[in-house]
Amino acid sequence: MPHYFTIEEARATLRTIRPLMEEVQAIGDKILKQQPESWPLVEKAAGNGGSRKASRLVIDFERLDRLVHRIQDTGAILKDLNLGLLDFPAWREDDEVYLCWQYGEADLAFWHEIDAGYAGRQPIETF
Numbered sequence: 001m002p003h004y005f006t007i008e009e010a011r012a013t014l015r016t017i018r019p020l021m022e023e024v025q026a027i028g029d030k031i032l033k034q035q036p037e038s039w040p041l042v043e044k045a046a047g048n049g050g051s052r053k054a055s056r057l058v059i060d061f062e063r064l065d066r067l068v069h070r071i072q073d074t075g076a077i078l079k080d081l082n083l084g085l086l087d088f089p090a091w092r093e094d095d096e097v098y099l100c101w102q103y104g105e106a107d108l109a110f111w112h113e114i115d116a117g118y119a120g121r122q123p124i125e126t127f
Contacts, residue, residue, distance in 0.1 A: 003075035010088040
């Protein structure tokens, strides 16, 4: 059963998540910049027992995995890693909804119905 957040709880959790998401985005950018060379590097490393670049890439992926798990352990739902898009399950009247935050936004400022998704985001003031 998911944890349901109040707006205040989601904002408090976001203060914990924000530095983790900053690191996720930095690692993601680094991996994406290396992506064109990544697959041949992995293939070559597999054939000859490894390489320094492949080892660093594995370290980045392992760190990314740990960060993602720490974010998910808060009860937030990571919807899009590249965008840094998070949803926090919440109740609005008798409906389950998501409080929604995207990396780069200053605060938790949106919510949406579960079926509406990102395109259906509404200002938190209407919550």
